[in-house]
Amino acid sequence: MTSTVAFPAGHAASEGDGEAGLVRLEGVTCGYGGPAVLTGIDLTIASGAIVGVVGPSGAGKTTLLRAMVGAVPKLSGSVKVAGRRVSFGSTPKVGWVPQLETVDWDFPATVAEVVLMGRWSRSPWRPWMTVDDRRAVEAILERLAIGGLGGRQIRELSGGQQQRVFLARAMIGQPLLLLLDEPTSGVDIKTRDDILHLLADLNDDGMTIVLTTHEINSVAAHLPWVICVNGRIIAEGDPDDIFTAEILNETYAADLRVVRQGGAVLVADAAPHRLRAALRHTHDGYEHAHHEHGSSGR
């Protein structure tokens, strides 16, 4: 049974801890050696906010997250987290949750071993797990409702549990900011719902969260604040305000329609009949060929 996730209101990026914000990007242009992926990014994310980043593939959603931890070469501008200038490898107060698709599930690591990676810097030279480590792992696993699974190999868990393991790794270092790259990608509806409820709970406890998503209707529309990105910031704000055909068409370079009903926002292809007709045509051709092949085979 899935349900609508109600994220707490009042965590918009423009609110919170004044002008400084927890995350502040000023005039950031960055890329990976070729043309700039993101240009002229000015962005402030307040402490306690939960923010979604949407945009088409290659728009720079993940790059925007990577810019917040200094993991992408910067051509100009400045990035600050909690008032500190960010450089690669020096932002330990940020927790990062990668896409599940990028994880090597065959890797021989137990849940506890993965979670402990998140606090390796506490005792970098000591290879073994201390009593303190063990307690910290158990506490965070309990908090994320996967207590008792510390000894399991990561492959042995369900999709939702696997996502929680990486959330646990991100949170065990007690970060100020949680960055999630497509946290609901490749999971079923029930798991997606669980993950969003969990993020809502964490945000309720004061955690600042920024996540990227491709799912406009099932994820982004529920968030209190969304940033539309396509090489630059097209718009940011409450999805009720910024999910307009004009903004989304500019973001996705596609013909989209926005339907509002009973307080809900639904973004749809403006001309679904064309796609349907194209697919039906392909299907009819396949059926015809299949029938021909079947007839001649008899």
Place this chain on the structure above:
Amino acid sequence: MNLLGEPFGYEFFRQGLFASVLVGAVCGLIGVYVVLRRMSYIGHGLSHSVFGGAVVAYVASIDFYLGAGLWGFLSALLINAVARRRKVGADAAIGIVTTASFAVGVALISRTRSFTRNFEAALFGNILGVTVVDLIAVAIVAGAVTAFIILYYKRLLFITFDPEVAPIYGVRRGWVDTLFALALAAVIVASINVVGVTLIAATLVIPASTARLLTDSFARMLAVSTFLGAGAGLLGMYLSYWLGISSGATIVLLEAGFFILAAAWTAILPRRRRRTAIPASGRLVEDRPLDAGVLEPH
């Protein structure tokens, strides 16, 4: 009884035994990282590269360990540098750097034709020719590499499991990769006299792969792989004395035998835990109903 202990009466055997146990253990230890980082081919390539360095050192009258070690280290760094270029994969980088290096050795040999015996010893190992200096070199390398792996355990684990995310959590990937390349080159140089260029890759890869079949824990995999490597070194050396077979080949054949046994063991015996088949997306496909302990608490 005296007959069984006969080989231990010879100093060359004791020295060879000590060297083969140390080489087996340290290759098993570092081999875990080689296998899990999917660098199996690098062991094969680097050993050939080191051969080129050994020949250059011989021709230039430089100390073997210094010349071959430096050559191997630079080759490993060069492979990393070439592999980072997006248009050249790591496998191609290894092929380019190491075969070119090997070709340097072959070219020099064909030019001078004065050290055919040394050439064969380097290719196929010459455990009977292990000197006290060789033994000391092997012991120093084994000790230094073990210390490196213990002290850098957490960083190596994080980088091996999640190379993209580890730097976000403060792990200095470039530095750790450089140290690892140095450690791997040192292990290969130290192993040349025991197993030879042609068989080093096997001593790096087989114990680690066997250990992977036997455990799902990273820490246990390190221990099992080291133990298997040392065991094969001990037994292989002893058997080679009685069977009159090359010690390097005997060690590798024993390791292959262990692998076959482990593969059979894991194939025949039911796994202790529920096994799952998970597609690349990371979603769960159960092969039997979930037990109560795996169900998500709701």
